[in-house]
Amino acid sequence: MVAVTPDPSYIIEQLKLLIQHPEALSHEDTRLLIEQLELLVLKPKATNHDVSRRSEIQRLARLASVALETPQESMQRIMFTHLPLVTTRISNDFNIFATLTKGHDADPVALSDLVKASGLDKNLVSAIMDYHCYQGAAVEPRQDFYAPTRLTYSLLDPMVVKATTSWHDIVGPAYGALHRLLKSGPDESGQKTAFQVGQHITGSFYDWLESRPEQHSAFYGYMAAFHAVTAKWIDVVRFDEEIAHSAHEKEAVFIDVGGGDGSQCIEVQKAHKLGGRIILQDRAAVIEQATKAREAGVETMVYDFFTEQPVKGARAYFFQFVLLNWDDDDCVRILASQAPAMGPESTLIIVDYVQGHRWENKDGPLEPDLYTPATALAARACHDAKGRSRADYRDLLERAGLELKDVRVFTNFGQAVIMGKKQ
Numbered sequence: 232m233v234a235v236t237p238d239p240s241y242i243i244e245q246l247k248l249l250i251q252h253p254e255a256l257s258h259e260d261t262r263l264l265i266e267q268l269e270l271l272v273l274k275p276k277a278t279n280h281d282v283s284r285r286s287e288i289q290r291l292a293r294l295a296s297v298a299l300e301t302p303q304e305s306m307q308r309i310m311f312t313h314l315p316l317v318t319t320r321i322s323n324d325f326n327i328f329a330t331l332t333k334g335h336d337a338d339p340v341a342l343s344d345l346v347k348a349s350g351l352d353k354n355l356v357s358a359i360m361d362y363h364c365y366q367g368a369a370v371e372p373r374q375d376f377y378a379p380t381r382l383t384y385s386l387l388d389p390m391v392v393k394a395t396t397s398w399h400d401i402v403g404p405a406y407g408a409l410h411r412l413l414k415s416g417p418d419e420s421g422q423k424t425a426f427q428v429g430q431h432i433t434g435s436f437y438d439w440l441e442s443r444p445e446q447h448s449a450f451y452g453y454m455a456a457f458h459a460v461t462a463k464w465i466d467v468v469r470f471d472e473e474i475a476h477s478a479h480e481k482e483a484v485f486i487d488v489g490g491g492d493g494s495q496c497i498e499v500q501k502a503h504k505l506g507g508r509i510i511l512q513d514r515a516a517v518i519e520q521a522t523k524a525r526e527a528g529v530e531t532m533v534y535d536f537f538t539e540q541p542v543k544g545a546r547a548y549f550f551q552f553v554l555l556n557w558d559d560d561d562c563v564r565i566l567a568s569q570a571p572a573m574g575p576e577s578t579l580i581i582v583d584y585v586q587g588h589r590w591e592n593k594d595g596p597l598e599p600d601l602y603t604p605a606t607a608l609a610a611r612a613c614h615d616a617k618g619r620s621r622a623d624y625r626d627l628l629e630r631a632g633l634e635l636k637d638v639r640v641f642t643n644f645g646q647a648v649i650m651g652k653k654q
């Protein structure tokens with residue numbers, strides 16, 4: 232009997248076999264696996280009820296595809312790496328995706344309409360659409376007529392637009408210049424980071440960002456979207472019990488230093504029931520835009536974290552995705568600027584990626600993930616900074632006169648809460 236829904240367990244088993252012992256797969260096994268994969272493409276939601284099996288199939292399918300590659304196909308996969316980001320950025324910004332969604336399989340959109348809507352030339356739009364068809368972001372039911380797919384709608388999601396704009400405009404040119412900088416070293420022009428080389432500037436990352444409204448908004452939109460869809464640090468900290476126990480109304484219970492739009496202050500407001508001040512600190516241009524946090528009752532304050540922390544004795548000084556962007560000496564300066572303000576009840580909380588976390592998992596090593604290396608390389612390219620291990624955080628805290636108390640990894644891509652106290 233021919234199967235009508237995909238069987239996730241069978242697919243996982245056979246993909247594992249394909250990766251480890253391709254010679255053990257008979258002709259009939261291969262035929263059944265192809266049949267199952269075709270069903271999966273038609274009915275992807277069949278695995279949605281079980282997130283771990285869904286990601287296991289995705290991981291194995293990716294590895295199986297690599298395992299089957301000839302050297303020429305590997306070359307092709309790698310040399311065209313830029314294209315998903317570049318074609319997505321162009322298609323969002325030039326109205327191609329939005330126009331594409333006006334059609335459907337039975338009534339597709341003509342290439343000439345996409346050309347008109349985008350204002351770009353026909354050959355370029357045609358090449359972009361051919362690429363989208365290849366990557367599954369469009370279909371071409373008849374020649375030069377296109378319809379959207381599930382991926383088209385995903386790529387139009389405002390969260391995805393912010394994220395792809397950020398990585399295309401901000402991180403992409405820095406990734407692209409990293410090799411050049413490593414090869415030739417900084418020259419006399421004063422460009423020290425790959426970001427500066429890529430943008431042809433000598434000023435700071437944050438000055439550059441704040442002078443570009445589109446990229447500034449994309450960057451904070453991306454950060455907010457990221458926080459909204461990933462696991463939350465607050466879920467592994469019993470805030471009132473561990474941090475804010477017996478706090479009174481006027482006491483500062485949470486200071487989000489370099490807190491961006493203040494979304495983490497709002498998370499703490501939800502979890503914390505004991506009263507006390509919740510404060511967002513950042514650069515002036517960021518604080519000016521933190522309207523949502525202010526409206527929610529969060530205090531906002533312009534503060535440069537290289538200067539002494541003005542709010543004394545707060546229960547928590549919180550740094551999320553901040554240290555990742557600074558080299559060790561700067562991190563020590565930032566942390567040492569908080570130490571004089573900290574009292575015996577104060578905890579310094581860092582939320583960041585921990586390299587090597589997958590080897591410290593109690594049930595055996597986790598599979599390699601994408602986020603930890605991607606963000607460590609972005610930190611290097613954009614800020615000449617780096618990803619850090621547990622031991623590196625201990626070292627930074629000790630150099631700033633603080634002591635590492637706890638590290639709690641809360642995602643399978645190494646995001647962790649790192650807690651320190653005054654020595």
Ligand SMILES: C[S@@+](CC[C@H](N)C(=O)[O-])C[C@H]1O[C@@H](n2cnc3c(N)ncnc32)[C@H](O)[C@@H]1O
Binds near residue numbers: 488517535536551552
């Ligand atoms: C990668 S963002 C992280 C934002 C926020 N913590 C989050 O998790 O969404 C780094 C933040 O550090 C802030 N920042 C950079 N330099 C700073 C400084 N000298 N003093 C205070 N904040 C600074 C930036 O403006 C930015 O909001």
